[in-house]
């Protein structure tokens with residue numbers, strides 16, 4: 001009480017010290033330097049991971065009509081093939097369409113599931129979580145056969161809807177995981193604060209929850225997109241002459257036609273996926289620098 | 291409240307509002323644990339009153355506040371605001387401001403956006419929002435920080451923003467759950483004063499939760515003391531301190547010397563082998579016939595005289611030995627062993643008593659009207 005009275009006329013301490021806006025400090029660097037041998041190991045592992053992907057890029061500029069390494073000559077012939085042949089273009093278009101729709105569906109379902117399961121700890125919640133995650137551990141061929149058999153019955157084989165439904169299922173776990181981890185840093189008190197300020201639950205979701213977990217949602221959506229985009233096993237079962245995706249066309253081009261255009265299409269895919277990952281990185285750093 | 295939620299521009303900055311009467315009738319919340327978190331609580335909080343819910347950890351203060359806010363559903367009972375039953379009303383329709391211990395500011399919004407949040411939800415015109423935000427930031431002394439993000443502010447500043455956000459829409463009442471719990475001592479004292487000032491200026495009902503008795507005493511018009519999900523006693527800070535009805539209240543607020551009485555009858559109380567006079571006016575109504583009772587007296591009401599000294603006639607006295615003397619800054623306190631030596635007590639020393647030394651046999655005495663017989 002006495003302290004309180006004495007403090008009336010003095011300016012509170014925190015007003016004095018915080019005149020300038022303070023930015024949160026960047027990640028602190030460790031004290032120990034990284035040893036040279038560890039740097040070499042890291043470089044080797046890194047190369048091991050990216051070399052196979054990089055091989056395909058020089059090959060895509062080859063003039064040869066069959067597969068050869070090292071590539072011979074230099075031309076844009078294969079790219080010309082890729083971007084002028086209807087089969088390639090059509091399958092690229094199909095892949096993008098399927099991946100977009102599947103990612104959208106997986107994102108909605110995965111986000112809703114993550115939000116719903118976040119506060120639940122019971123046995124039922126754990127069961128639901130496991131069920132949603134199951135497609136990550138099930139061998140693709142098992143899912144493919146199951147999907148094929150049931151979709152035959154429902155006349156979904158070879159249709160856009162069939163691809164989207166099947167690919168959404170394998171995309172959901174990625175969204176569920178990334179949104180759940182984003183929710184880990186989300187203070188549930190904010191929901192109560194928002195309600196006390198007069199916002200109904202759906203407004204709270206739009207104005208508070210979603211902006212704060214957007215990184216998890218975007219990450220999950222991109223993973224779901226990429227997963228669908230390069231999915232080949234289920235797509236092989238669902239293909240029809242009317243509708244097939246790019247990975248299936250690539251598979252055909254090697255096994256049936258021995259067409260080196262695949263080098264160009266692979267490069268396109270590699271670059272597209274790399275760009276997506278860079279976007280993801282960018283989203284991440286922009287958020288953090290706040 | 292209707293003043294500010296209407297779209298017409300209010301003339302004066304944050305005009306004083308008549309408060310809201312909050313009534314809890316037989317409110318119970320049972321989580322299925324051994325005892326209900328809130329057990330048959332009835333309490334009326336008057337318009338414009340500063341009511342503090344005080345009590346030890348786990349006594350049900352937060353649960354009660356959350357029930358008023360609508361964050362939890364009632365197991366039994368009703369809650370009404372100005373006579374209107376809101377028991378079934380979702381929290382976003384109750385129009386009550388809320389302050390949390392960890393501030394609960396929206397981290398992705400600036401100070402101005404945080405404060406504008408409730409106004410935007412109420413679809414106020416943009417110009418009104420800008421004006422009200424500026425006014426309320428001025429009220430909490432945070433002018434010029436509109437563009438900062440919460441992470442760029444200190445704890446005290448964040449709580450001021452939260453306070454501004456919670457009152458800017460003219461809520462029916464403000465609910466505060468240990469809002470100063472995370473702040474250091476000096477800042478707590480500053481913000482206590484600020485909260486009192488804002489309570490005076492805004493004039494609405496405040497319901498404040500704390501487990502800090504000093505804070506409760508400083509701030510409140512009335513205190514509701516919670517224990518095990520029930521209200522032990524409701525009253526002004528003076529009433530609770532000077533006329534506790536139960537041993538729990540006497541012990542929770544301030545220091546007490548406690549003598550558990552074996553018998554209270556015919557104007558006397560028996561402790562150990564002593565028989566003391568008891569004034570019936572100092573007997574708490576909660577002391578039932580045959581119920582256990584205790585005599586309590588505050589350390590500042592206990593006087594000491596050296597063993598052979600004289601005690602005023604009619605005062606209650608008990609032989610004691612000074613065990614220790616504690617230096618408290620403004621005064622010193624003697625720690626006593628009383629009677630046969632099993633009971634420990636305390637007496638605040640005044641100027642004449644300060645020459646008494648440790649180990650000295652003394653007589654501890656107090657005036658009969660200073661003692662209080664409470665339910666044990």
Ligand SMILES: Nc1ncnc2c1ncn2[C@@H]1O[C@H](COP(=O)(O)OP(=O)(O)OP(=O)(O)O)[C@@H](O)[C@H]1O
Pocket residue numbers: 321323326327345346347348349350351352353354501
């Ligand atoms: N959501 C819940 N589920 C189950 N039990 C709960 C829940 N919330 C509170 N309780 C229990 O209810 C009782 C009262 O809790 P409450 O949070 O109201 O206490 P409090 O008086 O606010 O204490 P503190 O001072 O520690 O905040 C406690 O025993 C607590 O464990």
Ligand SMILES: [Mg+2]
Pocket residue numbers: 351352353
């Ligand atoms: Mg609490």
